[in-house]
Amino acid sequence: MPELPEVEIVRRGLQKELVGDAIVHVKVLRKDSIGYPSPGEFAKKVTGHTFNNFGRRGKYLIIQLNSKAQLIVHLRMSGRLLLVKKQVQAAPFLRVRFSLKSKRELRFEDMRVFGRIWYIPPNMSSDEIIPALSTLGTEPVGLTGKTLRELFKDKAQTIKSALMDQRLIAGIGNIYADESLFKARINPLRKAGEIKQDKLERLAETIEVVLSQAIDLGGSSVRNYVDSDGINGNYQHSAWVYGRSGKPCRICGSIITRVKIAGRSSHFCPYCQELSKNAL
């Protein structure tokens, strides 16, 4: 599911509802979903904590508990965090259940089991338990062409894979990389280090516009994504290119193309994002 907008929406939903609530019982239904500590210890360690704050870094949800402990969640492809009354019927892919003092449950559902939850004890840093956290790049806020220039300087990789590289910018995934490149009229196959400054200025702006618009629309629901109340997002209905291969470009009517870049399906308009028009 989730890229930055979806994680941010979940974060906001939980922040509004859960600060001050407490975890009274934890049940791990699928051991693979636990990143740290061992699945056997997880429930014991997490039980009894109170939720203090819900933050986000890239696609990671960072939950501050009392006594300086943390819960960190990455939803990967199909993870969901749902806040429900405890009498609500459990879904087939329920992996971890947090029973709360308020008689509600925070449920981690994850069809594909790629998602992870880590408990960070007070005496440890999140960076030592999740090494990728310490290598995350900048949050995509206040981006400028100059920032992108520095990030992409000398990069021989395609701009598509550079945008999805979490060590450069944190939070952009397959959908919003394609969407941002379309709006900036940049071909996803262009080498990151060879893009002219004026296009980088445009890209810096379109990234922020696309992400904030996605948040306004409740995120993208391709398959599994729902917010913490179980509601689908709507960005996918107004996507420019993502998931639209074979359909006409909303600007020029050309047929949207799909190619593999860095192992991921990439969607673009062969006219609006023509390679030759993009040469430096």
Next chain:
DNA sequence: ATAGACCTGTGC
């Protein structure tokens, strides 16, 4: 840079 692994499902 590309492929394969990790999982489970949906749609042709």
Next chain:
DNA sequence: GCACAGGTCTAT
């Protein structure tokens, strides 16, 4: 059957 799915990791 086969291809594909909001992500990341590791190996070649």
